[in-house]
Amino acid sequence: MRIHIGGDHAAYELHQSLLAHLREAGHDVVDHGPFSYDAQDDYPVFVLRAAEAVAADEGSLGVVLGGSGNGEQIAANKVSGIRAALAYNAELASLAREHNNAQVVSIGARFTSDAVAKEIVDTFVSTAFTDEERHSRRLGMVSAYENSGDLPALPDAGAL
Numbered sequence: 001m002r003i004h005i006g007g008d009h010a011a012y013e014l015h016q017s018l019l020a021h022l023r024e025a026g027h028d029v030v031d032h033g034p035f036s037y038d039a040q041d042d043y044p045v046f047v048l049r050a051a052e053a054v055a056a057d058e059g060s061l062g063v064v065l066g067g068s069g070n071g072e073q074i075a076a077n078k079v080s081g082i083r084a085a086l087a088y089n090a091e092l093a094s095l096a097r098e099h100n101n102a103q104v105v106s107i108g109a110r111f112t113s114d115a116v117a118k119e120i121v122d123t124f125v126s127t128a129f130t131d132e133e134r135h136s137r138r139l140g141m142v143s144a145y146e147n148s149g150d151l152p153a154l155p156d157a158g159a160l
Helices: 009-024 043-056 070-077 090-100 114-126 133-148
Strands: 002-006 028-031 061-066 084-086 104-108
Touching: 002 009, 002 043, 009 028, 009 061, 009 104, 009 114, 043 061, 043 070, 043 104, 061 070, 061 114, 070 084, 070 104, 084 090, 090 114, 090 133, 104 114
Parallel strands: 002 028, 002 061, 061 104, 084 104
Antiparallel strands: none
């Protein structure tokens, strides 16, 4: 599987570890940087490129990394069509794929050990979207809002 990865200085060591781990597992990994440690770098430079690459590369997935993972998730979610999820354990990574069909996982290096981060990416990459009707319906509502700005219809008052 092709996996796009990008991060920042706060996750540089984890980034390097995950690059090696994913490549050793046989994945085609595209590194969007950073390519060296720079304490003054800015995560949007690398994260937006990774998320855009996932959006343009059907069937690929992405991993974005930072100190907390929050800013990286927010940035990735600004790319049209991308659903990025912050995960701090394998269960959240699994749910992000199964229920939300997330294409990008965000990990905070300051809060996630190397071993747990490897579990997260392995789970994220190996888990498929369930395609259950309720999940597809919900994602359809989010996509419709993203495209049109129209809010989903409220349920009938009698149905509540």
